[in-house]
Amino acid sequence: MAKIIVVTSGKGGVGKTTSSASFASGLAMRGHKTVVIDFDVGLRNLDLIMGCERRVVYDLINVINKEATLNQALIKDKHCDNLFVLPASQTRDKDALSEEGVERVLNDLAAMDFEYIICDSPAGIEHGAVMALTFADEAVIVTNPEVSSVRDSDRILGIIQAKSRRALNGGEPVKEHLLITRYVPKRVEAGEMLSYADVQEILRIPLIGIIPESESVLHASNSGNPAIHIEGSEVSEAYKDVVSRFLGEEKPLRFTDYEKPGFLQRIFGGK
16 A cells, blocks of 8 residues: 655755655665655756656646646656656646645556655645645655744644644544754754754654755755765765664664864864
8 A cells, every 4th residue: 555755844945855856765775666746836846856857748737637647757767666756847837736636646656556655745835735745644844953944844734734634534643754954963063053852842743864964965966866876975874764764663863963073183174
């Protein structure tokens, strides 16, 4: 049975689509047949991060409007055999996303034996974001360790609890996971950034991972390479830890402590 996971955030620019791409890639790398759907109609960029923008012929709205089949619209990932991308439309309005149409697409994907359906939500609380979370079984809330981002994430949690199909039907609530991105231990130590413990205390949902700030993420995204594929990097290792925890494995938190440079490091240019 397919599991539907929405990756969402209260505000833009927190690394949500980057996280969707790496999370979906990580599940596929672990052998799970996975599809990632871009719900950001009109502003799509998941295809850019996944490196498949030149292969987009049909999109989610074409499938909803029955102008194309899922087999025509799905794009096979260049890194993982069992990962597929369903891009958003760049030319349609978000209102083209109908609840009935989205439900049909999700049911058809489940019938194609996908184990995980990752819904990359637009930021905020507009129509596309609500459509992305309506049918979710689980939610990954992406936030930066700053007050405005955390406050907006708290608002999104309220919407999930109020508007998801699970909430409306009075069933099991959507299982929530907290993912903190762009974390800089040095800035936390200096009091310039919230600690992960602070963020957890405010949002009160289980922490699934911490992704350190890294310039390599931008370079990878610009070259159409999900960050989890940056071999040997802290970011890649952090995303692999997130996937392991999601799959029920115990993994200690990493990349959370600031190590002050030693005397020789300070003399010879250490930071």
